[in-house]
Amino acid sequence: MPKANVTFEKLGVTVTVPAGTRLIEISEKVGASITYGCREGECGTCIMRIISGMENMSERSVLEDKVLQENMAGRSDRLACQAQVLGGDITVKA
Amino acid sequence: MTPAPDAVEIAPSTHWIGALDPALRDFDIILKTANGTTYNAYCVRGDAGVAIIDTVKESHAAEFFTRLEQVTRYDEISTIVLNHLEPDHSGALPELMRRAPQAKLYISAKAQLMLKALVRNSELNFNIVKTGDTVDLGGRTLRFFSTPFLHWPDTQCTLVEEQNILFSGDVFGCHFCDARLFNDRVGDFRFSFEYYYQHIMRPFREHVLEALELLEPLTLKIIAPAHGPILREAPRSYLQRYRQLATPLLHNEIGADTKSLLVFYISSYGNTARMAQAVADGAETIAGVRVSLYDLQAAGDLPFVDLIEEADGLAFGSPTINGDAVKPVWDLLSSLAVIKVRDKLGAAFGSYGWSGEAINMIEDRLRGLKLRVPIKGVRAKLIPTEEELERCYDLGKQLAQHLTGNIERKTISMSELLAQEQSHA
Structure with missing residues (x-):
């Protein structure tokens, strides 16, 4: 199974995960301070900054795109409850 | 009128x-x-x-x-x-x-x-x-x-x-x-x-x-x-x-680069108190961190909220009594909505009699308050052993290292993370 390496910059931890894992699943296990509200892509509480490796993430869905825009998120931001890692290296600010 | x-x-x-x-x-x-x-x-x-x-x-x-x-x-x-x-x-x-x-x-x-x-x-x-x-x-x-x-x-x-x-x-x-x-x-x-x-x-x-x-x-x-x-x-x-x-005031006293770690505990028989002391001692070994140790039995929560507002890291020690952390801990942890605690570093530890749920419950609460909780807490059954106190000492040291940014970068697999969690539950 393809793997991805997700680095939590503030924590100094890199987690090797199967492709397809959502960021929320990793961050809650590793103790990052990303927090979660609805977990369904509606509230925008889990917006997280991708420092590098956005190309290794799933595309924004219409819902995620809408919520990010409504929250005036930048191009480097994703919803942790929606964004999946596809492979390669990804670094997040958490 | x-x-x-x-x-x-x-x-x-x-x-x-x-x-x-x-x-x-x-x-x-x-x-x-x-x-x-x-x-x-x-x-x-x-x-x-x-x-x-x-x-x-x-x-x-x-x-x-x-x-x-x-x-x-x-x-x-x-x-x-x-x-x-x-x-x-x-x-x-x-x-x-x-x-x-x-x-x-x-x-x-x-x-x-x-x-x-x-x-x-x-x-x-x-x-x-x-x-x-x-x-x-x-x-x-x-x-x-x-x-x-x-x-x-x-x-x-x-x-x-x-x-x-x-x-x-x-x-x-x-x-x-x-x-x-x-x-x-x-x-x-x-x-x-x-x-x-x-x-x-x-x-x-x-x-x-x-x-x-x-x-x-x-x-x-x-x-x-x-x-x-x-x-x-x-x-x-x-x-x-x-x-x-x-305007924050703490750094007028300790300098802009010094981090503040607060260790709160409450203890029935002195076991969680000894663990708290070990956490504080471990943290003290890292330069650039001011460590403060407080017994929650001694005071209400109001002054502690003020201290927490300006602290960088918080560790909570609680015994487990009837499957729960004790009320003074929850009282303090339910008093923090008036300050910003997001992104502070958090940890938990404590002694227990037969089940020891308090640690995970406190950690969950800290995560709910948007703190980072990267280091698993330490639980000790009744009187902590030397090895358990050593783990508390390490917990304090690691917390202080996190606060100063001197952390050892590590790589871990998702399956190892899950296994760690299960062994801790």
Whole structure:
């Protein structure tokens, strides 16, 4: 199974995960301070900054795109409850 | 007692048209009011148009419209500004827009979603404004200042440039109802001003400081907030007080680079206390961290909230009694909504008799409060062994290393993370 390496910059931890894992699943296990509200892509509480490796993430869905825009998120931001890692290296600010 | 006034002129052609709610004793569940509150709204008349600044709670709409009608006709209203969309300020908006359909509504960008959720009218037209945008009323210019998170994402302030009047929304407001309206005429409301700041603005003090950077350079003759007295006597002193309240003080003592780690514990037989001491001792070995150790048995939670506000890391030690952490710990952990704790470092530890759930429960709470909890806590069955105390010592050391940024970067697989979690459960 393809793997991805997700680095939590503030924590100094890199987690090797199967492709397809959502960021929320990793961050809650590793103790990052990303927090979660609805977990369904509606509230925008889990917006997280991708420092590098956005190309290794799933595309924004219409819902995620809408919520990010409504929250005036930048191009480097994703919803942790929606964004999946596809492979390669990804670094997040958490 | 002063009777409820008609519309009150606060400056030439600018009126207070709000509502008084003297019977209110609890505001939004979280606040007590000793003598009610006011919902302040204002009317600004220019040569080319009339602006209404904020409305009132829906239950008080009639009072608002009565005062409004004393100073303007509905067809004269060209502009409606909502500085903040909470229902106590937007409650009369739908009816006002129905009565003055020609008026243009001005709100901040962050307010638009709230507006849709509050008004439930998809046909509603509005204009988004940001810092520096203006609306010309003819001889009266409204200038907007974006002051987000004071105390909602949408909040903004509006200045009447020619009169130096700042309509500040909830900022500089308080729950104090006195029909004499002005700060130099009402009763002593200082405690209400402080109380309001402590409960409403304090969690957002970084945003308070950002807003003050915008507002302090202004020449201000009157600050007209959305609750409580209108501040026409020494208005600048209220900005100064906000700056005092929002400015962190700890680093005056320990230097900007030193981190503060607070270790709280409570202990029945001294076991969790010994663990707390070991956590503190471990943390002490790392330069650049000031470690403080506190017994939660000894004091109420109020002073600790102040300490936590400025700390970088928090560790909580609790025994497990009947499958739970003990009440003083929960009391403290349920008192933190008035400060910002997001992104601080958190950890838990404690002794237990037969199950030891308290540690995971505290860690979950810390995560819920948006702290980082990267290091699994230490549990010890009854009297901690030397090995368990050593693990507490390591926990303290690792916490301090995290605080100083001297962490050993590591790689771990998801399956190892899951296994760690299961072994800890």
